[in-house]
Amino acid sequence: MPPSQSCAGCGHAPVCQASGYDRPELSGLRHIAERxxxxxxxxxxxxxxxxxxxxxxxxxGMAKTVAVDVAGREQVVAFHLPGEMIGLDAIDREHHDxxxxxxxxTQFCRFPFNAIRQVATQQPDVPWHLxxxxxxxxxxxxxxxxxxxxxxxxxxxxxxxxxRRASLGLSTDHLPLPMSRADIGNHLRLTTETVSRLxxxxxxxxxxxxxxxxxxxxxxxxxxxxxxxxxVH
Amino acid sequence: MPPSQSCAGCGHAPVCQASGYDRPELSGLRHIAERxxxxxxxxxxxxxxxxxxxxxxxxxGMAKTVAVDVAGREQVVAFHLPGEMIGLDAIDREHHDxxxxxxxxTQFCRFPFNAIRQVATQQPDVPWHLxxxxxxxxxxxxxxxxxxxxxxxxxxxxxxxxxRRASLGLSTDHLPLPMSRADIGNHLRLTTETVSRLxxxxxxxxxxxxxxxxxxxxxxxxxxxxxxxxxVH
DNA sequence: CGTGATGTTGATTCTAATCAATAAAGGTGG
DNA sequence: CCACCTTTATTGATTAGAATCAACATCACG
Numbered sequence: 001m002p003p004s005q006s007c008a009g010c011g012h013a014p015v016c017q018a019s020g021y022d023r024p025e026l027s028g029l030r031h032i033a034e035r036x037x038x039x040x041x042x043x044x045x046x047x048x049x050x051x052x053x054x055x056x057x058x059x060x061g062m063a064k065t066v067a068v069d070v071a072g073r074e075q076v077v078a079f080h081l082p083g084e085m086i087g088l089d090a091i092d093r094e095h096h097d098x099x100x101x102x103x104x105x106t107q108f109c110r111f112p113f114n115a116i117r118q119v120a121t122q123q124p125d126v127p128w129h130l131x132x133x134x135x136x137x138x139x140x141x142x143x144x145x146x147x148x149x150x151x152x153x154x155x156x157x158x159x160x161x162x163x164r165r166a167s168l169g170l171s172t173d174h175l176p177l178p179m180s181r182a183d184i185g186n187h188l189r190l191t192t193e194t195v196s197r198l199x200x201x202x203x204x205x206x207x208x209x210x211x212x213x214x215x216x217x218x219x220x221x222x223x224x225x226x227x228x229x230x231x232v233h
Numbered sequence: 234m235p236p237s238q239s240c241a242g243c244g245h246a247p248v249c250q251a252s253g254y255d256r257p258e259l260s261g262l263r264h265i266a267e268r269x270x271x272x273x274x275x276x277x278x279x280x281x282x283x284x285x286x287x288x289x290x291x292x293x294g295m296a297k298t299v300a301v302d303v304a305g306r307e308q309v310v311a312f313h314l315p316g317e318m319i320g321l322d323a324i325d326r327e328h329h330d331x332x333x334x335x336x337x338x339t340q341f342c343r344f345p346f347n348a349i350r351q352v353a354t355q356q357p358d359v360p361w362h363l364x365x366x367x368x369x370x371x372x373x374x375x376x377x378x379x380x381x382x383x384x385x386x387x388x389x390x391x392x393x394x395x396x397r398r399a400s401l402g403l404s405t406d407h408l409p410l411p412m413s414r415a416d417i418g419n420h421l422r423l424t425t426e427t428v429s430r431l432x433x434x435x436x437x438x439x440x441x442x443x444x445x446x447x448x449x450x451x452x453x454x455x456x457x458x459x460x461x462x463x464x465v466h
Numbered sequence: 467c468g469t470g471a472t473g474t475t476g477a478t479t480c481t482a483a484t485c486a487a488t489a490a491a492g493g494t495g496g
Numbered sequence: 497c498c499a500c501c502t503t504t505a506t507t508g509a510t511t512a513g514a515a516t517c518a519a520c521a522t523c524a525c526g
Contacts (some may be wrong), residue, residue: 069462070368070461073379075380088371089368089375091365109516120360124357124360127318130364131363131367133325139325142300145374146306146422178472182472182473196473196475212523231301383481413505414504414505423483429469429507430507433506445491
């Protein structure tokens with residue numbers, strides 16, 4: 001099956017709209033998009049050493065980016081929601097140096113990089129749109145690299161996920177957590193045990209409610225206060 | 234004194250060349266550069282809430298970027314060597330959310346953002362050049378956010394600094410460290426005491442030599458091995 | 467249903483922070 | 497140039513936060 005071209009008829013226009021892709025100055029991007037997937041839990045969109053040929057966005061579902069260092073240690077570098085750009089860290093490289101893995105049934109949009117550069121010659125806002133995404137990602141990484149307590153980082157993680165879902169028009173009362181505790185912990189520099197304990201602590205305080213597929217945030221203000229130092233304003 | 238325009242006659246062309254700014258496709262950037270400074274230790278290039286109007290690069294000397302969170306805690310987000318872009322994290326914002334501070338007598342190049350966008354309409358490689366810088370920064374931040382031991386982070390910090398100096402054609406035998414131990418520690422999520430102890434440990438092992446203004450790396454291979462997981466390859 | 471993977475909870479250990487004291491450096495004014 | 501004083505750096509003793517080790521519970525899946 002050849003990848004379907006263009007965004008015409010895509011049922012997921014709303015999240016793209018929320019991410020700013022519906023601006024007429026970016027119309028060219030919509031015409032070069034290819035759909036990838038669905039991939040299922042644990043399947044790879046790309047791997048370390050895969051040649052860099054395209055940028056991606058999640059269309060539906062969720063994904064993680066994982067860096068693998070020389071010693072083989074894995075580092076979960078980001079979780080991706082629909083509409084969020086994937087692969088900006090490889091633009092200055094020949095090859096990807098990390099992997100992108102689906103978390104649950106996930107579809108992607110693929111933007112071939114050659115096509116992006118071609119489109120950019122006609123629509124000069126295109127590179128600046130990517131630049132804005134990169135700029136935002138830099139801000140986020142700078143903050144999250146900071147020296148904060150486990151509780152602060154974890155609260156910020158939950159609130160950040162909620163806020164990103166909110167800005168995409170996704171449900172905010174319930175946060176699905178399709179990744180493992182190990183993934184969350186790895187991402188936040190915590191062990192699975194510590195993640196479990198923090199979830200338990202927040203539950204005991206009545207700040208969250210846990211179910212099999214995720215959490216309900218019962219005290220968003222409380223969590224936001226705990227994580228405030230780590231949240232972009 | 235009005236800022237001097239253009240890079241013609243600038244005595245620091247070599248580092249810019251090493252950073253790729255001498256490519257003819259970027260010639261427009263050279264014509265809009267303004268020189269700022271010299272600033273002295275502790276003086277600000279900009280502060281949080283300063284309006285975002287330009288991107289900067291260090292010309293000579295060294296600088297740090299400091300984020301200040303809601304609670305007033307400071308976080309040293311980066312140290313900048315000559316030729317390195319400053320302010321990419323503010324491109325999608327109206328205002329800077331962090332400060333840039335000179336470390337020792339430091340001069341900057343200022344690239345007004347309006348002028349950059351103007352130049353970009355003539356030289357389409359300009360935004361992609363910034364994008365490459367942003368991409369590289371994302372890669373670096375993703376790695377350095379990882380969960381590594383104090384010793385690994387510190388060794389990687391020293392080697393990274395050396396390698397960046399090497400790629401700019403600066404001396405590599407001696408690393409000046411114009412920032413305080415507190416700055417280094419803050420940047421690496423360590424206390425000043427721990428930085429001191431690590432320096433002491435490396436010195437005892439004969440890996441470095443300490444003097445008043447910086448360090449000599451006596452066993453680069455050893456340091457590189459300690460920090461290998463954190464270094465981009 | 468098992469059964470292997472994932473998640474929770476408790477006991478103990480360890481890395482780096484904190485607390486504390488001293489030493490060295492840098493800047494200032496006489 | 498030196499004495500003084502403030503800031504910065506080093507080193508040691510103790511503490512704390514999260515990791516590790518360990519046992520058990522629960523879930524997903526064939």
